[in-house]
Amino acid sequence: MKSFSAWSRLAWPREHANLVGVAIALLISSVVLLIYQALSLRASLTDDVSMQASVLAENLTASAMFGDRDATAEVLGSLRKVPHVESATVYTPDGELFVRYARPGLSRVEYEEGTLANVGGSRRLSLEDIFVAAPIVHNDRLLGSIVIVAATDAIKMQLAQYGCFLVGASLCSVWIASLVMKRMRERVSRVEKDLEYLASTDPLTDLPNRRAFYDELKVRLHKASAANKRVALMMVDLDNFKTVNDTLGHGAGDELLKQVAEALRNVVRPQDLVSRIGGDEFAVVLGPDASRVRARATAGRVARNLSRPFILHGIDSAVTASVGFSVYPEDTAEMAELVSNADIALYSAKSRGKSIAVEFQSEMTAEAQRRARIEAELRKALDQDGLEIVYQPQFDCLSGRLLGAEALVRWTHPSEGPILPAEFVPIAENSDLIVALGRWVLWRACRDAASWNAGTNANVHVAVNISARQLRADGFTDEVCTALKKSGLPASLLELELTESQLMSNMSVGIQAMQELRAAGVRLSLDDFGTGYSSLSYLQSFPVHSIKIDRSFICPLPNGGQPIVTAIISMAHSFGLLVVAEGVEYPAQLEWLCDARCDVVQGFLTGRPMRLDQLLAIIRAEEEQKDTRGRTPAAPRPHRAPTA
Known part of the structure; x- marks a missing residue:
């Protein structure tokens, strides 16, 4: 009786609140x-x-x-x-x-x-x-x-009459609503149960969603703990799902997700759990009777089964998947850490290549923690101007004259010392930090180039690497023009370097941005040429001023690789493009490139990355040589620049 009275006291204000809402x-x-x-x-x-x-x-x-x-x-x-x-x-x-x-x-x-x-x-x-x-x-x-x-x-008058009618009708409606509301409670209760079911299911694939996945994983881990058994958790991510959406449309993307869901169901046993927990991310729970051997075999089957053509709108579309898995309780006894470990293994799989399954290793946690720490401290260093830029000079192959310098970012950590760009740049590229980092390098390089060209006739340009995210960002051309205007650097002395893979990720946007930059007078260079698509049709489409042969082709010279480099130089010259060879480290390489009519060289042989004051010393030396060339013949080969 007391409980019914308490329920009545709760239901009565709630009913009145509903009636007030109706009113x-x-x-x-x-x-x-x-x-x-x-x-x-x-x-x-x-x-x-x-x-x-x-x-x-x-x-x-x-x-x-x-x-x-x-x-x-x-x-x-x-x-x-x-x-x-x-x-x-x-x-x-x-x-x-x-x-x-x-x-x-x-x-x-x-x-x-x-x-x-x-x-x-x-x-x-x-x-x-x-x-x-x-x-x-x-x-x-x-x-x-x-x-x-x-x-x-x-x-x-008519509105007054109509208003009176509405007031009467409203009072009558409130009275009727108070009668109907009691009958609606039972129906609402049934609807809530139906909504609860829908809230735990992904409507597209008919798989359990993220909420249901975590609830079921918690239950299975509890059972495994009580029975001293194992549970394996796999994270599955499609590698090129965005490409399918961009090329075939979102309808094809939805169809792909349905087919992937069905393929995962066919790979695992009926008692295993398959869930869709994100856009193109799935989770598979094996057990509580799993083992590391069975988890490894299942993960391999998942990667292989998803690395096959799927028929989407009548077209065979190749899809690959990365898989990472972790095992309870061997890797961890905590649910949150188990999910984190599987995610870490998935990240490792994606970084190693496509269509691969990777199991969690304890050292991966330290790597993930270091990546997170490096990202946070890099952001702090960027905010506090804790980075620096060095410049690697570029020389004319025939006259030995200094033509330009490539801006390279360097980071000296307060406690760890120098951190290689090969470590912190990819971390920045996997976050939004790459845009801020690229903007900082652009502004600093423009300022320094304006200073080393001030009061001289050197006309030494500066080359700056641009990320794909920067190129696709709204207003990037305006940002470049603003940097040039504030620094006072002529647009012709700024060269932006872009890689083929960056441009191919969104070719239409890339070409449009390049055309805008070229119209503004900025020089454009295609970096790492030969490692990407290297198609003649693409080369014709890109409005570039020069191409940069990747160091992997320069390294074997002059004992190997001559046909490829010769072909690249000849092809570039036929398009009216300058050729820059990077990674020149030995005199024999330089001699061969000069004989092959390469235009510009860059590498440790001619000049290591150096501070701004060291580059200024080279520029002053060049100017002094210009003053004496009326009496002394110019060298037929490039001189060796002072090293940093």
Whole structure:
């Protein structure tokens, strides 16, 4: 009895709250209906007055033509029978008052308000007077205009009656709602159960969703702990799902997810759990009777089965998947850590290549923690100007003249010392930090290049690497132009280096951005040429100034790799492009490149990455040599620059 009383005390305020909600809804609905009715009545009255104005304008044609004021007043006098008309005024073509009719009892303001200037000035959502004008025309000749002012007293009366009706209907509705609400409770309870089912299911693949996955994983881990058994957790991520969406559309992407879900069901046993926990990420739980051997075999089967063509909209589409897995309790006894370990293994699988399964190893945790720490401290170093830029010079192959320098970012950690770019740059690329890092390098490089070119005729350009995210960012061209303007560096002395893979990730956007930069006068270079697509059609599409042969092709010279480098140089020259060879480390390589008509060289042989003051020393030495070349012949081969 006490529990029922307590339930009654809780249900009674809740029911009243529902009724108050219904009353508020009805009030809002009534206001909306009143507004709609006001608009409708006002529009109807406006149409009636417009029709009356048109009829009167036609009847006033003769009197307006002959300037008969009495006849005009007589016609206007017929409006006495129309209760809503306050006044009617006829104007000459010049806008002068001709004849006016006004209903008796009007004030001075109401008497004179029927002017052409007031026509169209009243608001639709108001109860102000209505102003309508009609031209008086005969044989396409304008004889004058008539302005009718209509009162809205009848509209106000109708709205008052309609409002009373709505109030009565609303009170009746609230009373009915209080009766119906009791019966609705049972139905709402059943609907809540149905919603609970839908809340735990992914509607696209009919798999358990993220919430259901965590609930079931918790249950299975508890059973495994009680029975001293193992549970294996696999994370599965599609490697090129975005490509399918971009090329075939989102409909094909949805179809792919359905087929992947079905493929996962077929790989595992019926008692194992398959869930979709993200956009293109799935989770598989094996056990609580799993083992590391069975987990390893299942993960391999998953990777192989998903690395096959899927038929999407009648087209065979190659899809690959990365798999990472962790085993409970061998790797960890905590659910959150088990999921984290599987994610870490998945990250490792994606970094090693496509269509691969990787099991969690304890050292991976330290690697993941270091990546997170490096990212946080790199962000801090960027905010506190804790990075620096060094410059590797680039020399003309024939004259040995210094042409430019590539800007390379360096980071000296306060406690760990120098951290290689090969470690922190990929971490930045996997987060939004790469955009801020690239912006900082661009601005600093423009400033330094402007300083080393100031007061000289050196014309030494600076080359800056640009990430794909920077290139695709809105306003990137404006950002480059702003950096040039604030630093004072001419656009022709800035060279932006982009890789083929960056451009191919979104070719249309990449080419458009490149064309905008080229139009602004900025030089463009295709970096790491030969390691990506290297298609002639792509090379024709990219509006670049030069290409940079990857160091992997320069390293075997002159004992190997000559046909490839010769072909690249010849092809680039046929397109009118300069060729830059990077990674030149030995005199024999330099000698061969000069004989092969390579344009520019860069590497440890001609100059290691150096500080700004060291580069300035080279530039000053170049200027001094220019002053003495009138007496001393120029060297036929590039000189070796001072090393850092």
